[in-house]
Amino acid sequence: MPHSDAASPATKALARAKVKHTLHAYDHDPSNRHYGEEGVAQLGFSADVMFKTLVVHLEGSGVRTPLAVAVVPVSGMLDLKAFAAAMGAKKASMAEPDVAQRATGYIVGGISPLGQKKKLPTCVDSSALDHEVMLVSGGRRGLSVELAPADLIRVIGATTAAIAD
Structure with a gap:
């Protein structure tokens, strides 16, 4: 298994929180830009239990920080209107990749909701x-973390809402 022994900020965060989890590593194809779909195909999990981490730019008077994180199933798309409403913003748009990378400390395709450089509202x-387990990025391309949804939500201090189409 590639890189499975190298800890990432995400796996370190889970270890610190003493959260039961399983790492799933696979060989990422550098030419593939469909990271979530690649993970589904490589690991054989349903696209409903594999989740992608998206960094979103928020606008509006009630916004504490201009950036926030959405965690949605690979099988769906982020509903920007629903996400804006859930975060108390007037408007939401996808953050530029370089902005997302600077804020989280991860590269696009390997952005994890765990262990981010700057704690963003999520x-x-x-x-x-609806699932016993979910998978999110382990902090690099080709590494996913399987854990209970309640554990992820607790460790990162996230809220939940219907934000996927």
Whole structure:
């Protein structure tokens, strides 16, 4: 298994929180830019239990910080209007990749909701609660972490809402 022994900020955060989890590593194809779909194909999990981590730019008077994180199933798309509403913002748009990378400390395709450089407000799609386990990025391309949705939500201090189409 590639890189499975090298700890990432995400795996260190889980170890610190003493959260039961399983790492799943696979060989990432550098030419593949569909990271979530690649993980589904490589690991054989349903696209409903594999989640992608998206960094979103928020606008509006009630916004504490201009950036926030959405965690949605690979099988769905982020509903920007629903996400803005869930975060108390007027408007939401996808953050530029370089902005997302600077804020989280991770590269696009390996952005984890765990162990981010700067703790950003996070909302996990409520469909996660329908599953015993979910998978999120382990902090680099080709590494996923399997854990209970309630553990992820607790460790990162996330809220939940229906934010995926």
